[in-house]
Amino acid sequence: MAEILGEKGIVKLLLGNEAVARGAIEAGIDVAAGYPGTPSTEIIEALIPAARELGFYVEWSTNEKVALEVALGAAISGLRGLAVMKHVGLNVAADTFMSIGYTGVRGGLVIVSADDPNCHSSQSEQDNRIYGMHAYIPVIEPYAPQEAKDATVYAFDLSEKYSTAIMLRLTTRISHTRGPVVFGDLRRRRTRGNFIKDPSRWVLLPVFSRKLHVKALERISSIAKEFSNFPLNKIVQMNPSDEGIIASGVAYGYVMDALNMLNLRDKVSVLKLATPYPIPNDLIISFLKRLKRVLIVEELEPVVELQVKDLVVREGISVEIKGKEYVPRVLELNYVKVAKAIAEFLGLQFIPPRVEEENLPPRPPVFCPGCPHRATYYIIKRAVASEKVNAVYLGDIGCYTLGVNPPFRATDTSYCMGSSIGLSMGIFRATDQFPIATIGDSTFFHAGIPALINSIYNRSGILVVVFDNLITAMTGFQPHPGTGVSALGQKARTIAIEDIAKAIGVNFVKVIDPYNINESVKIMREAIAFVLKNKEPAVVVSSRECALRAYRRILKSGKSIKRYFIDENVCTKCLTCINTFACPAIMIKDNKVVINSDLCIGCGVCKQVCPYNAIKEVV
Amino acid sequence: MDLIITGVGGQGVLTLGTIVGNCFLEMGYDVRVAEVHGLSQRGGSVLVHVRAGEKIFAPTISAGYADLLIALEGIEGARYVNYLKKNGDAIINNEIIPPPLPGISIPSLKNIKDVIKKYKVTYYFVDASSIARKLGNIRVTNVVMLGVALGLKLLPFEREQVVRVLRTYIPKKYLDINIRALDAGIVAGRDIVSR
Structure with a gap:
């Protein structure tokens, strides 16, 4: 049975992500879509076996924008849709996201943004609560797995009540922390949705957009009122001193442990916040009015802090607000960092244990034994050395980004999904160096194709090497359009990368097996020579199943x-x-x-x- | 209780964290198990925080506060021994997995011991990987280490309780060898105590 299925009252130790998946089925989810990305992946993964039993729909989409649109389609037809992505995935989906802020929805739409303070597995620490503010989409951030489940259910109900999408903002330490989760009732799903035509709501022509902008602002101010009664926002303790703390999301956990460490539980007042946007004005005013100094504790950007400061000025409350003066704006928090911040804020001394860093060899992630990417880099480097080209390696997002490490040092840039091919064309225009774009299979489907079309349209002399391991490997083997199977395990049409390249009009398209070194080096050299001679793109698809999967398959077969x-x-x-x-x-x-x-x-x-x-x- | 489990991606650090977390849950504690997923799992250094108590707020343990460190690999044990509080306990597997980086010098087991000795902690080095290899599968090293912690009475679980949790989380095919790994670990732990 799926991990997240079970009767009401059962307690299971679930990952925050699994708790969100459980919340979604308790809320009667109809359609869920996502693109894999750490730390968000396990939400869709947990929903897949549940979908098989309960009959709702789940898919891995080609990218986050598509995923959001699939979930949105369900939500504007009156059903409940869930879109799941990591923080930078929302950049891809941002165009749609901003428009949803105007149109709102009819059914329920919850957009999960799993942010990654500390950049555990990401290129940036971007704080997507700001996106919520940007798009007039309310943001809920839970502090622990149980709350993540509860927040998901509340989010769907609020979404329907106010006809707005809701962002459920998680962070790595919520998504990837296990905690006891008490199961609630599963609500019955609706049967089929029905899209009701209404251009004034769903067609963002200027004439309609101007009116919808006003409506969006009205909607957000009603939600700010509602949030004062939101069950996950509460004054958890009110003490007679003049000092208080507002703690948002995961920071609440760190604050409570820090106060325990500092023996301040009965001295400082605490407001726990789960809605960083819009902030619950009435609740916050009532808290601030009883205090003289307040510290806002939140991870990353001062999202709550800026709104509270704004509120204090508007309401003319005489209270001193502090935040990022004491609480770090970079990396994730922990209870020692927060205890330090609280102690400084209160003028107390707190000396944490001294922590020595030992001089030991680092252990960065590396290509696994047998990884075809290692072989592909080896082949590229040999071909580049033989053809004596001055190569610039435009890398992308996936396991193969590890090509940056010695001995290959064959990743000179890595920005975001799909950027390798686009960048390589800029290098081609600007320099006399030889641009090599390295991109994974799933990344190619996600954001590589428009760039490859551009390389033909705006004839660009680039070599594109697709590191095709037939799966989205880095996030744990999610299928993609080249895999031949859907998220739910049904057979799907396999879309071959080389066919796409040929259809676009690439004149040099070859598939190599990276386990065959000599033959592959020969073809790679031909590709380089082709690009140099014709000043047009060549595509080499280096195709071999991910070694981890191949190994598991062999073990399973008993061979x-x-x-x-x-x-x-x-x-x-x-x-x-x-x-x-x-x-x-x-x-x-x-x-x-x-x-x-x-x-x-x-x-x-x-x-x-x-x-x-x-x-x-x-x- | 605050516990740090560390090792190299692929050694079963996450699985061990889940098993330990579930044992605490069975005992009626509030639990958090903070894991590392994604790219860093690929042969990288893996650190799992396990917290259990009446009521847990923060997901992670700060350096200098852990009660117990279980290291499935020596270098990682030395790297994260700084998570232990004064007088904490460390159980370290006598196994060095060299980081596959060209041109780095690999510390010996003696170097690792020298690092650990600098700390005011009680430490136990055990041959968990050898025990696992003798049982026929290097991948049960994690459960051997769990057994050692039980044998040393550094984790408050009964053998039967761990077996119940193993039944839930280990595929049937590997259950028997995991139970034997647990028992071998318990014996190894008790041996240390009696020495």
């Missing part, structure tokens, strides 16, 4: 994998394998180069890399 060893009588210790290929399974042990059989999955590529044929198959 054994090939084993390799390094013949120490032949090995010259030239270290070519370690210095140019760097598979984690090859290591130096007792002054010998050895293959660690705990790690090796038998891809056999190192055998082709060794210049002395010292790597041999175990027979």
